[in-house]
Amino acid sequence: LRKLGVKINKIKKGKYEFLGKGLGSFHCKKNTVLDFSNSGTGARLIQGCCATNPNIQVKLTGDKSLSKRSMKKIIKVMEEFGAEYFPKNKFHFPLTLVSSELPVGIKHVAGISSQIKSATILAGLNAFGKTTIIEKIKSRDHTERMLKHNSAIKIKKGEKNIIEIKGKKALEPINISVPGDPSTASFYAALCLLNKDSKIILKRVHINPTRIGFFNIIRKHNGKISFKNKRIESNEIVADVHVKNSKIKNLKVGGKFFVSCQDEYPIMF
The missing domain is CATH 3.65.10.10 (Enolpyruvate transferase domain)
Known part of the structure; x- marks a missing residue:
């Protein structure tokens, strides 16, 4: 996040302050390397944030273990928003991600992966129009809960959960206490x-x-x-x-x- 221009201050042990600048505020030098080590969650969520953020071109990499894990599903969803990946038809790190110049909301049918669902939510926040996620099987919902107090997200519960994200709506700042895993x-x-x-x-x-x-x-x-x-x-x-x-x-x-x-x-x- 610091490489993407986010200012993070350590207040004391276990307490940090993140100073956000709003939607679309990530910025970095062209081809900045983002190394996710062994974090598949971090890799997918940051791709969601970057895919619809203007003027982003980053190199995505990780350790040997992460580089063996396919990113095909997340790539296909981010490409629907208009993001591009290079080399073409390669689905393992290292990869280059180029953000969409004009991201537009999509309709996405979610599988069991909460990481891809969350990445889609994050990408939808900075896309024009509405992004709709249809969830046949309810997966982890931490991202939805974190955004619950914002009007940008609406959840219709039923046999299928329908998550609607209104893009380009300013988000309210929040204080989060992270409990035990x-x-x-x-x-x-x-x-x-x-x-x-x-x-x-x-x-x-x-x-x-x-x-x-x-x-x-x-x-x-x-x-x-x-x-x-x-x-x-x-x-x-x-x-x-x-x-x-x-x-x-x-x-x-x-x-x-x-x-x-x-x-x-x-x-x-």
Whole structure:
């Protein structure tokens, strides 16, 4: 973000101030290198921000692991907004991204990837007109919650979620408190569940319904997990997760849980 002209100040340990300048304010020298190391989430979200930002030409790269991961899906969506990638028909880093000169809102049918959905939302914010995302299977919704207080986004819930983004609408500044990651918490919970006479309290964990598939599965199979001290912080549900050693039944996990606990499947295996 600093390479894209964002001013970031460290206030103290764990607290930062980001000074935004509004939509379309990213700027950098031509062919600035953006190295995402091993962050697939960062790579996709920043592409969403850059694709519709005027006058951006950046080189995208990452480590060996990230460079093996295909960017084809995100590339195809950003190309609908008018962005270009070079070399053509290459879908792995390193790549060059050239932003759209005249981005126009699109209609996108989302899959299970919340990263691509979020990148589409971010690109739509800076595109002319309306961007519509049709979500057949509800995936992680942190971006929507973060933007909830803005009139630029509207969500129609039903059998299919429909997310509408009105482009070029000024966004209100926000203060965000980042809670504990439920995927990381799941590993500690699993150790506790399997160790005799163990118990643990995981403080201030994020329990967004799209993220707690692991906890729900374990609870259905005799796992002693409870959420206490629930509250809303920055439009997200946060709680203290109480875990006790349990005799867990053999797990039977249907595919419907995958979206809400894809990072936790290795624990269950």
